Amino acid sequence: QTVVTQEPSFSVSPGGTVTLTCGLSSGSVSTSYYPSWYQQTPGQAPRTLMYSTNTRSSGVPDRFSGSILGNKAALTITGAQADDESDYYCVLYMGSGISVFGGGTKLTVL
Amino acid sequence: EVQLVQSGAEVKKPGESLKISCKGSGYSFTSYWIGWVRQMPGKGLEWMGIIYPGDSDTRYSPSFQGQVTISADKSISTAYLQWSSLKASDTAMYYCARRDGYNGYFDYWGQGTLVTVSS
Numbered sequence: 479q480t481v482v483t484q485e486p487s488f489s490v491s492p493g494g495t496v497t498l499t500c501g502l503s504s505g506s507v508s509t510s511y512y513p514s515w516y517q518q519t520p521g522q523a524p525r526t527l528m529y530s531t532n533t534r535s536s537g538v539p540d541r542f543s544g545s546i547l548g549n550k551a552a553l554t555i556t557g558a559q560a561d562d563e564s565d566y567y568c569v570l571y572m573g574s575g576i577s578v579f580g581g582g583t584k585l586t587v588l
Numbered sequence: 589e590v591q592l593v594q595s596g597a598e599v600k601k602p603g604e605s606l607k608i609s610c611k612g613s614g615y616s617f618t619s620y621w622i623g624w625v626r627q628m629p630g631k632g633l634e635w636m637g638i639i640y641p642g643d644s645d646t647r648y649s650p651s652f653q654g655q656v657t658i659s660a661d662k663s664i665s666t667a668y669l670q671w672s673s674l675k676a677s678d679t680a681m682y683y684c685a686r687r688d689g690y691n692g693y694f695d696y697w698g699q700g701t702l703v704t705v706s707s
Contacts, residue, residue: 479650514693516633523683523700524625524633529693567633571691575638575647579625582632 480504482570482580489586490558498583499550500568506549511570513551515544518565518582527566528553555585563587590614592622592684592698599704600674607670608701610684617665618642621687623694624658624669628680638687639667674705 481503490496500513515528526535532544541556555562568580595609610622623638637648641660660667667684682701685694
């Protein structure tokens with residue numbers, strides 16, 4: 479079974495820029511995988527950030543952006559803020575209606 | 589306003605059965621897929637499966653096929669996740685979410701249902 483890979487953890491300084499990635503254990507991610515991104519803070523339900531690679535969900539600030547970088551999907555946060563400290567998950571569509579979550583990235587802002 | 593409201597926390601013993609629910613409102617329930625997501629304590633999100641309430645078409649992640657059953661009652665705009673024989677390893681938070689399209693993303697989320705299985 480294909481595994482969706484994410485960095486386990488990342489750190490960014492307040493005001494800095496960070497790019498989180500979402501890859502495949504075998505193969506390259508393209509727009510055909512319809513990458514989406516979710517943010518989750520402890521004790522809360524996930525919040526949808528991005529879908530179809532680079533479309534921001536309603537209410538998501540434009541400092542969040544999505545793209546394909548090389549062979550991975552990417553979520554870039556520009557001008558990181560303290561309340562961006564969260565877990566971030568990507569989802570890739572695998573076909574036949576099935577999608578898979580990545581393992582998640584714990585982002586620290588300090 | 590789109591809302592997904594899940595049933596309350598459950599405490600069960602191993603071997604018992606359980607059915608948790610997710611009631612949708614504020615949109616056409618039969619026109620969107622509903623999915624279920626597991627989060628074990630301290631762990632990440634896991635995609636379990638989806639159902640299209642309009643015709644009950646259901647798709648399962650291979651990891652969850654045969655382990656749970658997803659169903660829906662469109663007459664009351666409610667989706668379900670059920671177990672016939674719970675294990676301690678089923679202890680987790682379970683989220684339902686609305687899916688935008690067959691290959692789409694989850695756009696609205698329920699608040700989660702905590703299931704605890706312990707003898």
